[in-house]
Amino acid sequence: MEKVYLDNAATTPVAPEVKEAIEPYLAEKFGNASSVHSFGREVREKVEAVREEVAELIGADDPEEVIFTSGGTEADNLSIKGIAMENRDKGQHIITSSIEHHAVLHPCEYLEEYHDFDVTYLPVDEDGLVDPADVAEAITDETILVTIMLANNEVGTIQPIAEIGEILKDKDIYFHTDAVQAVGSIPVDVNELQVDLLSLSAHKFNGPKGIGACYIRKGTEIIPFMHGGAQERGLRASTENVPGIVGLGKAAELAAENLEEKQKKITELRDRLINGIKENIDEVILNGHPTKRLPNNVNVSIRYIEGESLLLNLDLEGIAASSGSACTSGSLDPSHVLLAMDIPHEIAHGSLRLTLGKYTTEEEIDYALERLSKVVDKLRAMSPIYNK
Amino acid sequence: MEKVYLDNAATTPVAPEVKEAIEPYLAEKFGNASSVHSFGREVREKVEAVREEVAELIGADDPEEVIFTSGGTEADNLSIKGIAMENRDKGQHIITSSIEHHAVLHPCEYLEEYHDFDVTYLPVDEDGLVDPADVAEAITDETILVTIMLANNEVGTIQPIAEIGEILKDKDIYFHTDAVQAVGSIPVDVNELQVDLLSLSAHKFNGPKGIGACYIRKGTEIIPFMHGGAQERGLRASTENVPGIVGLGKAAELAAENLEEKQKKITELRDRLINGIKENIDEVILNGHPTKRLPNNVNVSIRYIEGESLLLNLDLEGIAASSGSACTSGSLDPSHVLLAMDIPHEIAHGSLRLTLGKYTTEEEIDYALERLSKVVDKLRAMSPIYNK
């Protein structure tokens, strides 16, 4: 066993089919999709075909509701800042949760600091769930936007978005969901969820990095975030990232194939991993909801050991994992998600996220289980607070 | 002769070396650059090496002054909005020119409309040149930012940025230049130009689409545009577009090789094209400055014929060209650049931009010249306002 990649929530390997689809658009088909000549027209056609592919993956009625962005972060920024700036005359209150990705939290904080918005950060329960009743209660006359993620990137908890959508449907409040971790992993349908805006990112489901999309329901009043040329019906300027878009399209197509079957298979592998950890290691806690969780997410706190040294040791064994989100791995703060779930500081500190992917095998799971036990034993033996 | 691509200002073909450099980072080396494990570290190293490559291309003292973005548009948005929002307590006045790309103009208009900024749009002369004295005159106590492009995308005129930098250097005013058309085409040095911020985009110099960079001089007070994770030292959130970054790096490396020699060669080809057009076709006007112009830009107004039908006819002959910028090709408005240069409406309407690239050959130029004459004859014969 050379290397086992169990960090698919951070990013996923590009599928060979995706790589193959991208290649002709890197070199031969290099035209600018906005050009009227043949070089432009051949790529324009492809871009519009991908728009349909993505619309289909998320159940959008009209491909025009799909706007390509540079990733999940930009889709979040576009949704939140675009709605806020366009609708601020109606009100300046936004509701979100305390376990959102920074790509949602930081735009909200920006609006608070630079534009005098009020933001309510809803609490979550110990499993990381937002209570829809809390959303209902937080609404004021000033509320213009609710943004709650579909699935959490750290602990994998899946939120009751459809229920919240039901609460909001007759209200004059836009509803956005960050579905970056969910799309490609579980079925996602913008109409079932009753959302007006949704963010997704290709590299989370075996597409390339640097490309994503924002679903914007027809009739939504929003201004662009990226200002410039008239691309994407004026909603997102900049020369279209054609190779990226083509890769997103192929990834969307692949993700849609037998989604439920793949979901079942990966859930089984996930449970094999969770059960194996519980059997092999004492004093571990599963973070996140036991059942309302992404099929590929395992997040455990292993008491008495620290996250970084755990990760480094696993890495030396060839196992790629994460402690909290990759984006915060350079930071020393314990994960805001775990803290919001009321997990004590020193337990949060020993959290380990193992996220499975399309290519994860049973052998890999078993190898990871064996090495993880070994590493935990080594670190616990060094731990001044472990007494066994 | 199959196809002749003369629209390199819209986008350029990806160099084979760039494609080759990207490929391993699409599939095998797919890690998230922020991950601490081996998959992340191997790409992190590469990303930092590219940062040095780009810094070198533009003469930046420190690679940390280079921030990767999703393209030229984002670098412009980051520079303009990031400076404006961070420094608005010092003043709310911005100076720009009337011939900027929409990626500069629209962020400025956004600041006017949504944040009560005052923006001065400086005029240009008939060659498309901004007068540095006009910049000096427009400065008020409220001025916090001057943004003037290094080279215009439509007519290729190169602005006196270093002279403007000289005027601004002892003032407490930030200076940004949109160098998207210049970088890779002519030598660019942020210290010679005395700019604090500079935008560039890989796909304009044989790199991939969807990746660019923003130079931000040390000590510049700026807030992020893309809010989210802590990537790019907190200045630009979102999972790094590693394949894009690698492609940018290779393109930067290639661009730097024998830049002056290549510049000379392409200038010769450009002049062959300009002179050929003047010889073959009567009543043509060269738009833009005769000598202070990009080595690859030809922009002519061919009287009595209309731009789109000219382009379509050229396209049928296998020649890819443009009329105004590609981004506005869907629009019916005559180019704001040509109008700002006081070119009459119906002459602007017949403008044709032919932009050469790294791979343009003499044969292609001669072929284009021959076909252009033919097409012009055909269209003029149909024109109700041509009387010869």
Place this chain on the structure above:
Amino acid sequence: MYSDKVMDHFQNPRNVGEIEDADGVGEVGNPTCGDIMKMYITVEDDVITDIKFKTFGCGAAIATSSITTEMVKGKTLDEAEELTNSEVAEALDGLPPEKMHCSNLAADALQNAINNYKGIEDDDVCTHCEDISH
């Protein structure tokens, strides 16, 4: 972006040119884009027996002019006047939405030529032209 039919008429426009001793001549400028169109008709017994056009205009303008001349040649003036923009667009297998205004150019020039033949002063056309600089 353009249908094959549009491209056919664009590449091989029918009835391009002038009629020296035309019975009616119409000229219009398109208020949306500034393009210009001139149309010449020969009328015999209220029937358009010959028609030619010249245009300083986009691909859609050329194609719509071309097909318009084909559609009305041999038709009575009444029939010709009934031709609508959308019929023209349909005959071309559609036009991109932002190009629908171009089909006005041909129709307006034709109407103008018919009015000229009938001796009607055409005010409408001048309001169209007001913001055109040619």
Place this chain on the structure above:
Amino acid sequence: MYSDKVMDHFQNPRNVGEIEDADGVGEVGNPTCGDIMKMYITVEDDVITDIKFKTFGCGAAIATSSITTEMVKGKTLDEAEELTNSEVAEALDGLPPEKMHCSNLAADALQNAINNYKGIEDDDVCTHCEDISH
């Protein structure tokens, strides 16, 4: 991100463990990150003859502890007290800037153990610990 030297000490940390009948024991919590370190020393004639550590900490904490024990073993208490964080970092061929604080953990625990040996009550350490929940 870490130097080879750091990774060597991280993978094969020297002097891990406890000394049953230690002459001095120090325990500190790192105020920046919440990590914990315990250090045990045996002292003979003012010389540290044996030293062991345990840590609940990051890679840098483990490596700095390991090299610290190596560097002070056989040294007098005075010499040991003079060892600075930056000397430790240097001996490891450097630490990433955001990890410099980790080297405090080892140095503080050592100081604490020496103080404990000397019978000095250590107030400093408690101020370090105040925002740590363990």
